[in-house]
Amino acid sequence: MQSILITGSSGLIGSEVVAYFHALGFRVHGIDNNQRAVFFGPEGDTRWRQQQLKEMLPNFHHHELDIRNRQGILKIVKELKPTGIIHTASQPSHDKAEAIPFDDFDTNAVGTLNLLEAARRFCPEVPFIHMSTNKVYGDLLNTIPLYELETRWDYADPAYVNGIPESFSIDQSKHSLFGASKVAADVIVQEYGRYFNMPTCCLRGGCLTGPNHSGVELHGFLSYLVKCNLEGREYTIFGYKGKQVRDNIHSEDVAKFIHAFYEAPRCGEVYNLGGGKNNSCSILEAFTLTEIFTGKKQVYRYVEQNRIGDHICYYSDLSKMKSHYPQWIITKTLTQTISEIVKSWQGRMF
Ligand SMILES: NC(=O)c1ccc[n+]([C@@H]2O[C@H](COP(=O)([O-])OP(=O)(O)OC[C@H]3O[C@@H](n4cnc5c(N)ncnc54)[C@H](O)[C@@H]3O)[C@@H](O)[C@H]2O)c1
Numbered sequence: 636m637q638s639i640l641i642t643g644s645s646g647l648i649g650s651e652v653v654a655y656f657h658a659l660g661f662r663v664h665g666i667d668n669n670q671r672a673v674f675f676g677p678e679g680d681t682r683w684r685q686q687q688l689k690e691m692l693p694n695f696h697h698h699e700l701d702i703r704n705r706q707g708i709l710k711i712v713k714e715l716k717p718t719g720i721i722h723t724a725s726q727p728s729h730d731k732a733e734a735i736p737f738d739d740f741d742t743n744a745v746g747t748l749n750l751l752e753a754a755r756r757f758c759p760e761v762p763f764i765h766m767s768t769n770k771v772y773g774d775l776l777n778t779i780p781l782y783e784l785e786t787r788w789d790y791a792d793p794a795y796v797n798g799i800p801e802s803f804s805i806d807q808s809k810h811s812l813f814g815a816s817k818v819a820a821d822v823i824v825q826e827y828g829r830y831f832n833m834p835t836c837c838l839r840g841g842c843l844t845g846p847n848h849s850g851v852e853l854h855g856f857l858s859y860l861v862k863c864n865l866e867g868r869e870y871t872i873f874g875y876k877g878k879q880v881r882d883n884i885h886s887e888d889v890a891k892f893i894h895a896f897y898e899a900p901r902c903g904e905v906y907n908l909g910g911g912k913n914n915s916c917s918i919l920e921a922f923t924l925t926e927i928f929t930g931k932k933q934v935y936r937y938v939e940q941n942r943i944g945d946h947i948c949y950y951s952d953l954s955k956m957k958s959h960y961p962q963w964i965i966t967k968t969l970t971q972t973i974s975e976i977v978k979s980w981q982g983r984m985f
Contacts, residue, residue, distance in 0.1 A: 636660070636661070636662050636694075637660075637661050637662070637718040637719075638661060638662040638663070638664060638715060638717045638718055639656045639661050639662075639663055639664070639717055639718060639719045639720075639721065639897075640664045640665075640666070640711070640712065640715055640717040640719070640720045640721070641653055641656075641663065641664070641665050641666070641720075641721045641723065642665075642666045642667070642702055642720075642721070642722045642723055642724035642746075642750065643666070643667055643722070643723035643724030643725065643766075644663075644665025644666060644667045644685070644688070644697065644723075645665070645667040645669065645671075645681035645682065645684045645685040645688070645697075646667070646671060646681055646684075646723060646724070646849075647843060647844070647845055647847055647848040647849075647855070647858075647886050648723040648766060648843055648886055648889055648890075649665065649667065649721075649723040649724065650681075650684045650685075650687075650688060650847050651845060651847065651886035651887060651889065651890045652721050652723065652889075652890045652893055653665055653688055653692070653695055654688065654691075654692065654890075655887070655890035655891070655893075655894065656890075656894070657692045657694055657695055659894070661694070661718075662694045662696070663692070663694060663695045663696070664696050664698060664711075664715055664717065665685075665688070665695060665696070665697050665698065666698045666700045666702065666711070666724065667681065667685060667697070667698075667699075667724065668699055668700060668701045669681055669682055669685070670701070670724070670726075670742070671849060674726055674727075674728065674731055674735070674738075675728075675731070675849075675851040675853060675854065676851075678849065678851050679849050679851050679854075680849060681849050683849075683983070684847055684849070685697060698711060702724050702742065702746035702747075702749060702750065703741050703742060703745060703746050703749070704749075705749045708746075708749040708750055708753050709749070709752075709753045709756070709757075711753075712750070712753035712754060712756075712757050712758065713753070713756070713757045716757055716758050717758060717761060718758075718761050719761050719762045719763075719764070719897050720750060720754055720758075720761060720762070720763045720764070721764045721893055722747060722750055722763070722764065722765045722766065723766045724742070724746065725742060725743050725746075725766065725817070726738060726739045726742045726743055726813065726816070727768075727813075727854045728813060728853040728854040729770055729811045729813045729814065729853075729942065729944070729945070730811070730813075730853050730942060730943075731813070731853050731854070732811055732812035732813035732816065733811070733812055736812050739812055739813055739816050740812070740815075740816045740819070742816075743813070743816035743817055743819070743820050744816045744819035744820050744823070747765065747819075747820035747823060747824065748820075748823055750763075751763065751823060751824065751827045751833075751835070754827075754833065755827060755831055755833065759831065759833050760833075760834070761834070762834045762835075762836075762896060762897045762900040763824070763827070763828075763833060763834065763835040763836075764835075764836055764838065764893050764896055764897065765820065765821070765824040765835065765836065765837050765838065766838055766840060766843075767817055767820065767821040767824070767837040767838060767839045767840065767905075768813075768814070768817050768839055768840050769799070769839050769840060769841050769907065769909070769946070769949055769951070770810055770811065770813060770814035770817060771805045771810065771814060771817055771818045771821050771839060772799065772803050772804070772805055772808070772839075773805065773808030773809050773810040773814055773944060774808050774809045774810075774944040774945075774946070775803070775804060775807070775808035776799065776803070776808075776946050776947075776948075776949060777946065777947050779791075779792050779795055779948070780792050781947060781948055783878065784878075786878060786917055786919045786920050786923075787878045787880050787916070787917035787919070787920060787948075788875070788878050788879065788880055788917070788947050788948040789880070789948060790948060795952075797911075797912065797952045797953075797954060798882070798907070798909075798911060798912055798950040798951050798952035798953070799907060799949060799950070799951060799952055800907065800952040800954070800955065801839070801905045801906065801907055801952075801955055805818055805821075809943070809944045810944060811943060811944050814944070821837045821839070821905070824836070824837050824903075825837060825903045825905060826903070827903075828902040828903025828904065829902065829903040832902055833902060833903075834900035834901065834902055835902065835903055835904075836896055836900070836901065836903075836904040836905065836906065837904070837905045837906070838889070838892070838893070838906055838908040839905065839906065839907045839908060839951075840884075840889075840908050840909065841881060841882040841883065841884060841907070841908065841909020841910060841949060841950065841951050842856050842857065842881040842882060842883045842884070842909065842910070843884055843886060843889055843908075844856070844857045844858060844883050844884070844885065844886065844972060844976065845858075845885050845886035845887065845972065845975065845976070846975040846976050846978065846979030847886065847979065848886075848976070850862055852871075856881060856883075856921075857883055857921060857972070857973065857976055858976055858980075860918070860921055860922070860925060860933075861925050861929070861973065861976045861977055861980055862980050862984075863933070863934070863935075864922075864925045864926070864929050864931055864933050864934075865929055865931065865977070865980050865981065865984060866984070867931070867934055868934065869934050869935060869936055870922075870933060870934065870935040870936075871935065871936055871937075871938055872918055872935055872936070872937045872938065873938050873940060873941050873942045873945065874938065874939060874940055874941025874942070874945070875941050875945070875947050877917065877918045877919045877935075877937065878917045878918070878919060879917060879918060879941075879945065879946065879947055879948065880915050880916065880917050880947075880948040880949060880950060881915065881916065881917075881946075881949060881950075882909035882910040882911055882912070882914055882915040882949065882950035882951055883909070883910045883914050883915070883916065883969055883972060884908065884909050884910040884914060884965065884967075885910075885965075885966075885967035885971075885972045885975075887966070887967060888965050888966055888967055889908060891963060891966070892906075892908060892956065892960065892963050895960040895962065895963045896960070899960070901959070904959075906955055906956045906959075907951035907952060907953070907955070907956070908951065908953075908956065909949075909950060909951035909953070910950070910951070910965060910969065911950060911951055911952075911953045911965065912950050913965070913968075913969075914965065914967075914968065914969040914972075915950040915969075916969060921973075922935070924969065924970060924973050925973055925977065927970075928973060928974045928977040929977055953965075
């Protein structure tokens with residue numbers, strides 16, 4: 636039986652990938668220590684999802700381990716010798732990082748190094764898939780000329796008509812401390828691929844979303860927005876007139892791409908992984924879409940000051956992914972995804 640090791644296995648992407656590979660007949664080992672609750676408090680707690688996986692999946696084995704624990708990571712990879720490693724654990728918030736710079740860097744950069752070196756020592760031939768982020772591009776993206784529509788910004792430069800490609804520079808821009816720790820991880824994952832010829836890849840996520848997110852204000856855009864709508868809680872828009880654009884991809888489509896890479900890995904690759912232009916929306920547009928499914932008007936306030944280094948407009952150019960893995964397609968539309976998030980919160984809240 637093939638066995639896969641997934642870090643951050645109780646989180647949005649980790650738990651989706653756990654369920655996906657389990658359904659394919661894999662033995663699945665998950666590493667998670669509920670650090671999300673430490674980062675974001677009780678609303679970030681992911682134990683509920685860990686419990687669900689434990690109850691539903693007989694071949695899922697949870698390991699309560701911190702990826703910063705170097706000896707622990709070396710030991711578990713040596714013992715399990717998995718046929719693939721999927722690394723989704725992180726401190727995932729742009730804004731949170733400045734308050735916890737050591738925890739942020741130790742988790743995102745050093746935790747990733749611990750896993751890579753463990754893989755190099757004990758299973759260098761197996762695919763190593765790392766969740767990176769579009770924040771590695773920093774605010775250089777905000778220098779692209781834009782035009783303003785009634786409810787969103789869009790690229791005015793025809794070079795970006797299909798979105799942002801992987802060749803966009805990650806250098807000499809402001810990333811946030813989170814973006815910088817993810818750059819460190821992204822570059823070292825590429826390096827283990829290129830220097831040691833290991834089958835590694837970085838998936839630079841746009842907005843990864845889905846029904847199993849424990850969305851909080853500092854992380855999990857759509858999940859948190861829907862939660863606010865259902866609770867009648869005030870949602871705060873930070874700057875850019877609420878027209879800032881995000882491309883949203885359902886966690887199941889992320890899992891499908893991870894599987895495609897696992898089946899036919901390459902060395903040291905980088906892909907922008909988001910919903911693309913078709914699944915993009917601004918905050919104002921997300922309000923309208925959510926209202927359709929909840930029947931409730933979104934309560935919000937507007938603050939003029941944008942979040943430091945926040946992207947004004949981002950959607951991924953998916954052409955490299957599609958050319959390397961032509962069988963992979965986006966299967967979930969944005970409206971489907973929002974309706975699933977609404978149903979999930981309704982089930983969890985009431
Ligand atoms: N969700 C998004 O919009 C988005 C966008 C771009 C990139 N990403 C990246 O994708 C990955 C997955 O994101 P997500 O939304 O599933 O995050 P998540 O917070 O839902 O899940 C991450 C999980 O990792 C666990 N974790 C954190 N630190 C840990 C540690 N030190 N040891 C063990 N476990 C730890 C957390 O408890 C949590 O369950 C992350 O690398 C994130 O940076 C996410």
